[in-house]
Amino acid sequence: MELDCPYCHSLDSKIIRRNPKVICCNSCGLYRLSSRMSYEQQKEYLKNLTISSHISSDFLETSILKRFFPALFDGGKILDVGCGEGSFVYTLKKMGVEAIGLEPMKQAGTEQKAELNIYQGFFNREDIPAEILHQKFDLISFRESIYYMNDLGMTFQLLGAILRPNGGLYLKMHVASSFYYLGKKDLTVRYGKCVQFMPTRKALVSILGKEGYKILKVFWYSCNVLHALGLPHSNLPAKVVNRVLEKIFAWTEMLPSCYYCTKRVKNGIK
Numbered sequence: 622m623e624l625d626c627p628y629c630h631s632l633d634s635k636i637i638r639r640n641p642k643v644i645c646c647n648s649c650g651l652y653r654l655s656s657r658m659s660y661e662q663q664k665e666y667l668k669n670l671t672i673s674s675h676i677s678s679d680f681l682e683t684s685i686l687k688r689f690f691p692a693l694f695d696g697g698k699i700l701d702v703g704c705g706e707g708s709f710v711y712t713l714k715k716m717g718v719e720a721i722g723l724e725p726m727k728q729a730g731t732e733q734k735a736e737l738n739i740y741q742g743f744f745n746r747e748d749i750p751a752e753i754l755h756q757k758f759d760l761i762s763f764r765e766s767i768y769y770m771n772d773l774g775m776t777f778q779l780l781g782a783i784l785r786p787n788g789g790l791y792l793k794m795h796v797a798s799s800f801y802y803l804g805k806k807d808l809t810v811r812y813g814k815c816v817q818f819m820p821t822r823k824a825l826v827s828i829l830g831k832e833g834y835k836i837l838k839v840f841w842y843s844c845n846v847l848h849a850l851g852l853p854h855s856n857l858p859a860k861v862v863n864r865v866l867e868k869i870f871a872w873t874e875m876l877p878s879c880y881y882c883t884k885r886v887k888n889g890i891k
């Protein structure tokens with residue numbers, strides 16, 4: 622289905638790749654598939670999938686949160702949107718944070734998982750569970766899930782309703798402006814079928830600013846550049862080249878995976 626820009630709703634765009642066709646919004650700069658799933662199609666697709674039952678601890682990102690949102694670990698409350706199997710919720714709970722997860726896919730049930738507060742639903746005013754809509758959060762996280770929001774403007778409106786003033790917004794994602802996509806014909810390789818948009822660094826920074834979020838810090842996940850480019854990467858010279866390329870791409874903000882720590886400082890323009 623041919624749809625407008627999921628953030629600014631403009632139809633004015635230019636072609637970035639042809640197969641599958643990816644276009645860039647001339648107004649806000651987000652990339653999107655020129656034919657993509659509607660929200661209704663996306664809901665049907667996701668609701669019928671089941672997510673893995675495996676839960677594990679991962680303390681890398683919680684250490685980032687501890688540094689930039691310390692109050693969260695002192696009686697704060699977090700909502701993890703698109704929480705997947707719930708590992709992040711599980712890890713935060715172990716650290717004493719009141720953590721709630723929201724995930725469109727069904728959970729494969731285990732006893733351990735039943736103890737986690739994970740709701741099945743969408744981050745959309747029509748479909749968000751009432752138990753979540755009527756709460757206020759100190760931090761809301763989107764970990765590899767922001768690009769599945771069907772209307773990013775509405776996403777920020779809903780954030781404004783349930784995130785406390787001065788609350789944190791934490792985004793972990795891949796950006797389409799990274800080196801990883803430079804030579805790739807198919808830009809959807811990492812994003813999957815029901816992606817609604819692909820953020821570029823520039824578009825993302827601009828949208829966060831417009832919506833009233835101040836960027837506190839951006840972290841880049843280390844990356845084996847030569848491996849990602851499909852080149853030999855295990856001998857010593859390759860390791861040195863890798864290190865240099867990684868530094869260059871970190872400096873130019875072109876590494877693929879990043880973590881944005883931001884804070885809501887004012888109401889957005891809408």
Ligand SMILES: [Zn+2]
Pocket residue numbers: 626627628629630631646647648649650651
């Ligand atoms: Zn746009």
